[in-house]
Amino acid sequence: MEMYMKPSLISKKYFTPGVIVLILLALNGLIFLAFRFFFGIGSVTNLNNQYPWGLWIGVDVAAGVALAAGGFTSAALGHIMYREHFHSIVRPALLTAMLGYTFVAIGVFVDIGRWYYIWHPLIMWNGNSALFEVGICVMMYVTVLYIEFLPIVTERFIGRVNLKKSLSFLNKPLEKLLKILDKGLSKTIFIFIILGVVLFTLHQSSLGTLMVIAGEKMHPLWQTPVLPLLFLLSAISVGFPMVIFESMIASKSFGSKPEMDVLTPLGYTLAPLLGIYLAFKIGDMFIRETFVYLTEINTASVMFTIEIVVGIIIPLRMFLSKKVLKSPPLLFTASSLVIFGVFLNRVNNFIVAYTPPYSFGSYFPSIGEISVTVGFVALLVLLYRIIVMNFPVISQPDERYAIKTKYTIRG
């Protein structure tokens, strides 16, 4: 009989040498961030009138949104396709998506010149703008992700609300609130799960539409009217590799075995998914006859080739092999390559492909920009660690539940 896995708290020491390095990286990022708020964007970044968008939009926002796709693919598999076998990956993926999107929102917040007007799109609408659509959908998707996470909070605290001393009078009302939430959510959560999937497809594709308006400023290798479709397909194919990647890192970090019985079947879906993405990418290249640009050797053609070969073709071949799917290190490598490929694709679309007609030099991110981006990633990992230690997110073998309990939809 298979071991029943139940989401539970991870009990480990929070501070390890790795965690301390992450804290230092986060602090370093925050210092540069302070400069941005006191002296303007120009004081920290290499952005200028020729290159209005750089690392923060290309990586923190565009790549961030793509790499948080694990939440979507696992929700689609676990809830929409209703495969109970995969329920153990849903919660960690949901948490990553929730934190990932939160940092996307923070990334937008620090990049826009007038951060205190970030709420403007809520009441000032421009239905023609792809950015408006991305903004609204991301805002709603973050909200939906938080709602999807609520059952984990209620599960953690129902029957355990125990505030001390002067706040103790709140215990009963809080308990009641949690119970109402839990009851309400267990009946309505499917609305939000489906909504999350719809919102995901909308904003992933609109993120691709974003650069279409840049027209001639974008290198023809990337500039295509099917960009929205390519963005959506690549986001879908990077979802499970992210889940595999995180699950293996978490297993290593918390000293448990990699969950190969769940991860291997996920790997089976990746060859077809990557195949579809590759077919559209190559097909688009041949229809628009942009392969001619690959004959000249420059940054654009090299980056494009790396993106296709290292990011799609090699992992695609790897996922076709049973040996790779069953071997933790190889599966991890193949997944990392897909992640690298999609990451590079977003960087290419938003930074490498962008060539302004009048430029006085090229753009490369400053130390400040890199520090802030690295700092955000470090903060995200630190928060993830705090949350899995305090909420039942990661599944661990549990002897007390030898028999499967009846399934209820929970985050």
Place this chain on the structure above:
Amino acid sequence: MEKQNRRSFLKTAGLLTAAMTGIPNKSAKAAPEENILSEDRMGVLVDTTVCIGCRNCEWACKKAHELPTESLESYDDKSVFKKMRRPNEAALTVVNQYEKDINIPVYAKVQCMHCDHPACVSACIVGAISKRANGSVTWDTDKCIGCRYCMVACPFQIPSFEYDKALNPEIRKCDFCFNRTKEGKLPACVEICPVEALTYGARNDLIKIAREKIKKYPDRYINYIYGENEVGGTSWLYLAGQDFSKLDFPKLGTKPAPGVSESIQHGIFAYFVPPASLYALLAGIMWLNKKKSESEGVE
């Protein structure tokens, strides 16, 4: 109606579909004088064969927009022509010199072209940029969030941003002297030009004038009006004696710049039918799969 839409939108994500159908209606009902292409819109015809590179327009522009500037005399300095310059947050228009190797240099003034179908207007996340009835494309400081998507979108690379300001950085570009023309005055650059290289008038008339000029002096001009059809037409039009690529004008198609992106956007959203159908489809799949899984029971 509008208010209700906003409120229900904020209320709950569950009402998404109902609330969001308001978008197409709303954009169609936008303030009457904005984003409607008027037949009588104004424009400026720039005759680069006449311009003498005095840069008085640069000075007048700064004065009209209350930007810091040195005295008018200092603009006689020709050394600035050594490098190509671009409009930025400190100078909304600049004049560049070309064909330096021949005896008579050619000058080209650069500023916002005031497109008929502006990419920046289409791109702006909050609708802070609008095409006005008089042809000018203006920016609204009360809406702008400083995302700089207009700069990404602009095919002429015109909008600039105050990167060194921590609070209220502005998007700066030529506003076609909206506040002056409103009062019946000429745009500052047109008014000061000593050689009448700039002609202000209704765009339709300017195209006629330009055609006549080309017909009358075929040796002086190439047979091309830059801006007549570029990205769907611009309010500012240029005449030149040589190919425009020699004057650093970008080679652009005749389709409006926002065209493709808007049709993709509206295709995906088409009155929210595709997203709503997707929602229904997913709900169906989820229900079927759940039923299947329940009937199979615990294995």
